[in-house]
Amino acid sequence: MLTIGKLGQSAGVKVPTIRYYEQIGLLPAPERSSGNQRLYGKSALDRLAFIRHARELGFPLEAIRDLLSLSDRPDQSCAAADAIARRQLSAVRARVARLKALEAELERMIGQCAQGTIADCRVIEVLGDHTLCATDHDGLAEAAA
Amino acid sequence: MLTIGKLGQSAGVKVPTIRYYEQIGLLPAPERSSGNQRLYGKSALDRLAFIRHARELGFPLEAIRDLLSLSDRPDQSCAAADAIARRQLSAVRARVARLKALEAELERMIGQCAQGTIADCRVIEVLGDHTLCATDHDGLAEAAA
DNA sequence: TTAATCTCTCTAGCAACTATAGGTTCAAGG
DNA sequence: CCTTGAACCTATAGTTGCTAGAGAGATTAA
Structure with missing residues (x-):
């Protein structure tokens, strides 16, 4: 389980940006520690890495949202x-x-x-x-x- | 004398953008017609063309502000x-x-x-x-x- | 003259964050 | 065990460079 800071370091994304992505619904709300701090698993890291790469490629967040929704239903057409x-x-x-x-x-x-x-x-x-x-x-x- | 629409057409800049540039001090407030509409001369067109080219070259507005201030005092070092x-x-x-x-x-x-x-x-x-x-x-x- | 097309001001909104304030939790050293 | 300092929390406001809308006034062409 990763804290938000570790997650940010691993993915190369700043902490406030991660919270921002959660706020706008690009990342699901993660579980919390007993002290209310966010805890992330591997899937969150994958998803954030996906977002970061896509951003680097110049995809706007809306396009990324589309791509993520596609990847959530992987039996559809490519x-x-x-x-x-x-x-x-x-x-x-x-x-x-x-x-x-x-x-x-x-x-x-x-x-x-x-x-x-x-x-x-x-x-x-x-x-x-x-x-x-x-x-x-x-x-x-x-x-x- | 050019209206704001003509100026925008000549320079390839949208009308609200011109007003925005005036608002943030990149363009001086021009004279007005009797009906309070902005009237621009050649120098405004030059200045706006300068801004537009610099924007196309990727200069942020602050750098453009610097360059314009330099051009306003052309006896300084290059x-x-x-x-x-x-x-x-x-x-x-x-x-x-x-x-x-x-x-x-x-x-x-x-x-x-x-x-x-x-x-x-x-x-x-x-x-x-x-x-x-x-x-x-x-x-x-x-x-x- | 009247209709269409400017133009005016003002406010609010956009993307995609970034920063600040004021507080809470956690991990490590003494 | 306790304290200190880093990392975390929420919430709000600010950034850059425009863009869009409302509602009203000005100008021009037929």
């Missing part, structure tokens, strides 16, 4: 879980692409800002000026309009 | 702005690296979950099992302990 994973994969890929573009932009900015005063430095302008911008957000702006 | 950009660059690189790992993990999960029931499906287990995990969060967990 298609739902698969669909969630596929959605997440495309989201992850989009994020990677955007961040790579941003990385290039920052590198360029820093290269232009080796020394000198802000008056000579392009950091501000690069961020402020649409026309110097290599990314595609103008397209996004138009699409949103 | 070193402060440069340091902010460098910090952001390493943060961006770390995010990219983590997301690439997650992408691989999701691809593996989906590959193993082509069809069948959840009982046969590895998605749940891959997310739940520490030992199958290719990422480095156990190290993080230990570092946090």
